[in-house]
Every structure is written in C-alpha cells, then in structure tokens.
Amino acid sequence: MIRLLAVAALLAASPAVAAPPPVELTAPGPQGSLAGTLLDPDPTAPLVLIIPGSGPTDRDGNNPAGVAGGPYRQLAEALAAKGIATLRIDKRGLFGSRAAVADPNAATTAGYADDVQAWSKVARAKTGRKCIWLLGHSEGGLVALVAAQRPEGLCGIILLSAVGRPMATVLREQLKANPFNAPILAPALGAIDALEAGKRVPAATLPAPLQPLFADKLQGYWIDLMAHDPAKLIANVKLPVLILQGTRDIQVSVADAETLKVAQPRATLALLPGVNHVLRPVASDDRMANVATYADASLPISPAVAAAVAGFVKPST
Template sequence: MIRLLAIAALFVASPAVAAPTPVELTAPGPQGSLAGTLLDPDPKGPLVLIIPGSGPTDRDGNSPLGVAGGPYRQLAEALAAKGIATLRIDKRGLFGSEAAVADPNAATTGGYADDVQAWSKVARAKTGRKCVWLLGHSEGGMVALVAAQRPEGLCGIILASAIGRPMATVLREQLNANPMNAPILAPALGAIDSLEAGKRVPQASLPAPIQPLFADKLQGYWIDLMSHDPAKLIASVKLPVLILQGTRDIQVSVADAEALKRAQPKAVLTLLPGINHVLRPVASDDRRTNIATYADAALPISPDVAAAVVGFVTR
C-alpha cells in the first residue's frame, strides 16, 4: 500500500486533548542511567517511543551540528494533542544520558537497540501499556529495525526518513549529489570502500575537509553501521510497519522508502509531499533553502507527519 498523505484536514478537525505535563524518566544503561521525557495525555491511548537520528541529536531533535526548534518535541506535542503518548530519549553517552557509557563514539546500532528495549520495559511498567510503538527517525530507523528483531512488548514500528539501502550506498550518493564535494570526492569514496570492507583508514591520510566525517574515533561506528542492511532487517519484521518519507528530503531519498517497501510488502508507505529530512515543509527544490530550514527554530514541522502517525497507530 502506497499513498500520498492528504489527511491534514481530518487531523485538524479531530478533537484536541489537554496538554499533559512532561515527566522525566530514566532507564538502565550499560554503565549509568538513560534519560527521557514522557508525554502521556491519555493512559488508554497508544505510546510512541521516538528514537533519535545520527550524531549528537538530543531527545527534542536538536543538534549542535545545525538543527534547532525541536522537531521531535514538536511532533510529541502534536501527537499529545490527539491523545497519543510519546517517550523521547537521549542517546547513550549524550546529554541526559551522558553517564550511560564512557565513550558515546563507541556506540553501535545493536547497543542503541538494547537501550530501546530497556526503554520499552520501563515505559510499559510506568504506564501499564502492553506494548509500545517505535518511531525511528533517520539513523533511528535502523535502530528501530534492529530492535524489532526482538518484538516482545512492541506494537509496531514507524520509519521516518530512514535509509532503505546499505549506509555505504547512501553515503556515496549523498557525496556525489553535492557538486561542492568534487575536490574531495575520490578520497572520500575510497574511505567509504575501506570502511564498508571493515578496514580502518588513517584519519591523517585524508583531506582536511573530510577528516571530521571519518575521524579515527568514529570509524568503528561507521564500520558497524555499514554492516547492517535495512532491507534484510525489515524483511524479517513481523510487526506492523509504517514508512514515512518526505519528497524533498536531500539526505534520504524516496528510493530508500521504496526499497523498504519492496523488502516488506505488508508495510504501509506514505509519501509526504514537500517535506524534508527534519520533517519541515520546503517550498522549492533549492538545496540551500532546504538546508536553511534545519536551523530555523521558528519553523514548525509539517502537521502531515503527526497526522500519518496518528492514523497508523489508531487503526
């Protein structure tokens, strides 16, 4: 089932729910506590666990690398207005979850999935729900797929702006898509080839502009991430799956969403016209305009995102 979302009017017309008070929760991490925020407007309604994307992304969806305005917080508030509870979390080793591990750069997809399982247990115990929904954004989609291989206590998964092809393939495509990368393209692609093969590359041997991307301390993370194939993972998922993909996402393409759908034909694929990677509306195909929305704290996310989630988890 593939559909273009056109239900914003229905979403707006449905009755609103009083805003709940945020509740701080903790879950056990490897070496210390993980931290998160629960918004629970209706104890009888669904509960969605929001899994952050790559890098230093906090529970609100903000990042010191250029994302502001709290897209995950905005999504949580929009869902709360429709009676849907959310739990949004800080990743191990970062922000409120800093004590969970000594080195956040040593994190792996499997480790993040373990944390999701820990959060699922805490959320169910705290709220009395039998299961929780996982919503993985960007890299969080891969984490959701790995976590869903152990489906106990999970209602289903929602993949928002999630890659559907191996990470090395997507990274090559991202680098090739930007003409400004021409001077560093050959060594960057060579580094990807090596990491995909499980081999590290001396950071000092790379051009300065790409050294932060392939820093020595991050190469274990890249090798681990590139070892997972999202198409193979989703093919083995037995839970309900919603694939959400914006048509103006310049980091993850519609082709990724379609690859996920092909691998799991029972999944629901919803395309969000004009929406970019951080779930915000973009008026044109101009790359600079698109990127400018990431740091625009005053720009809300599209209501179509929450509408799609509400429609799926309340079916």
C-alpha cells in the first residue's frame, strides 16, 4: 500500500527532542578504521545506520561532484529531533575512512556490506541496542539489500531512492533521459553492454565526456555493481522493509520503487510527493531546476523524509 496520507500525517508529530552532541565512532575495516558520527538522543529509541550513495559521497551526504548542504546530516538531525538515533558513515577508502583500504575504486558491493555488518556490531556494542535499522540511499540501498542477506543484529531496512532494477538498465535510462547526451549515447550504451557482460572497455577509446564515468580504474566497480539484481535480493529479505521514493527523482524512478514492492509484497511503499534524489522538495518538473538544488547548500531537505522514516521505525512517533 502506498502510504501518502500516513507520511503527511506524520509531519505534525510530537515536539522536537533536544539535539544530542555528535559522537565520533570507528569500526574495523579491512586495512584500517572506518569512521562515522553517532547522534543518540535516546538510548531506548531505534538506531538508524545511514549508508551513503554512489561515488565520493561523505557521511553528511556531500559529494565534490555537486552535492552540498549535507542531506544526510540534515536527515540525521531531523530524526534526532524525533528522538531517533542515527549513525552516518564514511565509505571505505574515503574521508575519515580513507585508511580502511588502499584504493577506494577497488570497492565492491559485498565489501561495503561487510563494512555495514562491522558497523552493526560496533553500534550495538556501544549503545546496548539489540538491533539496528539500515537506511541505504541510492546505491546505498543496494548495499543494504546485500547486507540484509545476513539479518543477525538488524531490525529492518529502509531503501531511500534505491534502484529496483539492475544498474545497467537504470544507467541506460538515465543517459537516454538527458537530451544533451545524444551525441555520445551510442558509445555510452555500447560501454554499458560490455561492462554488463563483464568485459572492460579502454576508456581512451570513448568520447572525452564519457571517460570520467567509465574510467579504467572504475570499470571493476561497474562490473560488480551491474552483477546485482535488487529485485532478487529484496525477495530474499525476511526483515521489515520500507521503500521510500520521491516523485521528482530524476535519477531513480517511481518504477524502481514499484519493482521492489512487487518483488517483496510485505514491504511498505511510501511515495514522497515533489521530493528529488537529494531529498529536497522541487516545485516543478523542470530538469535544470531540479539539478540546481543539488549544489545549493542553503536548501533544507523535505521534512517528509524524516517523518516517513520515523513513522516506520518508531510507529508511536
């Protein structure tokens, strides 16, 4: 069932809880420590681990490729105001977790899932909780699904703007949706076909605009990512699942959320009207206006996101 009314109702929730001080935590990584920030307003409340999306996205949700304003930090603070704890983390090899692996480009989905399991153990040991919730944003949703195949210590998962189809299918759709890609579309689709088949494509043979996307050092990552089918993974999840999807997300579609729901009928699907991929409200379907919100550090995220998460992990909220 699509819980549009439930999300709206939660916006008038209970009074805000005083902001807790951030606590820096570490977890064991393959070669060094992983780093994260805990906000814990109530040790009896649920704890949500926020798993970052693709690329060099930090624990706050910022990305040097064009995302500013800390959408994950804003979400963590909004959840803390509702009495819900969060742990947001840096990915292996990046930022505070740079010592965890020598080459962040060699990361795999399974490796990220191993890190989530390490964080689950640390978070439960540090806070005394019996289980934690996983919230995976974008590519982090796929990581959450892989991690949830080993459910010990997990309460459930929240898939926020997460793909529901194989990444190759989604990437093709994203590239076709932007009319400016027309001159490079054929070689881009050819590269995706090759990577999906497990074959590398020398980046130097591709048009210059495609070389950063399909850099030689990233192709192992793409091959690994394209090998996973989110629908098959979610079908095997026995934990409670919330699928959250903004209706103005230009990177992941409502169709992805619906595909996940079909594959796991017990999951709860909630659409967030007017919310885009970086969790911000967008007033129209204008693509350029949507993209402009990514780098605008002054923009707050939609309150509907925290309301929906809170309503799922803490139904009394």
